[in-house]
Amino acid sequence: MDAGKLRHMVIFCLKHESGTPEEKKFLQDSSSILSVIPGVKKFELLRQVSPKNDYDFGLSMEFDDEQSYEKYNTHPSHVDYVEQRWLKEVVRFLEIDFKTS
Amino acid sequence: MDAGKLRHMVIFCLKHESGTPEEKKFLQDSSSILSVIPGVKKFELLRQVSPKNDYDFGLSMEFDDEQSYEKYNTHPSHVDYVEQRWLKEVVRFLEIDFKTS
Numbered sequence: 001m002d003a004g005k006l007r008h009m010v011i012f013c014l015k016h017e018s019g020t021p022e023e024k025k026f027l028q029d030s031s032s033i034l035s036v037i038p039g040v041k042k043f044e045l046l047r048q049v050s051p052k053n054d055y056d057f058g059l060s061m062e063f064d065d066e067q068s069y070e071k072y073n074t075h076p077s078h079v080d081y082v083e084q085r086w087l088k089e090v091v092r093f094l095e096i097d098f099k100t101s
Numbered sequence: 102m103d104a105g106k107l108r109h110m111v112i113f114c115l116k117h118e119s120g121t122p123e124e125k126k127f128l129q130d131s132s133s134i135l136s137v138i139p140g141v142k143k144f145e146l147l148r149q150v151s152p153k154n155d156y157d158f159g160l161s162m163e164f165d166d167e168q169s170y171e172k173y174n175t176h177p178s179h180v181d182y183v184e185q186r187w188l189k190e191v192v193r194f195l196e197i198d199f200k201t202s
Binding site: 006 | 102107108112128145146147148149150151153154156158159161195196197198199200201202
């Protein structure tokens with residue numbers, strides 16, 4: 001990652017049972033909604049597989065700078081997604097933000 | 102990340118005060134020791150900047166497959182690093198492993 005850029009990640013668990021259509025739909029919708037918000041780069045939907053923590057999924061994306069990240073956070077699509085989907089379907093999560101050291 | 106690959110990450114805090122030579126040396130040594138272990142790809146030393154968790158740094162690397170990851174884990178350089186440096190200088194950490202979903 002280049003200097004000045006920011007990688008935003010979140011690891012999370014869903015209230016949906018593994019393998020259900022509800023789980024699949026949440027993951028698909030998360031990708032389709034978030035990945036096209038302006039400023040989002042290198043969007044990835046990931047499966048968390050380490051037995052050393054209790055999270056099941058991960059989202060990772062990069063922004064060119066803090067301003068782009070802030071615009072994403074306040075973008076109507078993101079705000080709506082958080083209110084209508086994230087808060088209703090995610091049972092726990094941890095946010096992690098990286099910059100180059 | 103391509104299917105089948107694995108991204109290994111760890112977020113952590115050091116016992117060293119911020120900005121000290123000891124902190125700098127640990128970070129530099131971690132990079133120089135771990136990044137050259139066979140199988141390690143896309144090695145990154147990162148600064149964790151989200152106020153929503155209490156970790157200060159991150160390491161991220163990718164492996165072509167589970168076998169490469171296992172070889173890394175058991176490689177003498179890694180085993181020695183964990184015993185001689187990690188366990189003595191890291192106060193808390195969280196490991197996260199990702200695969201494509």
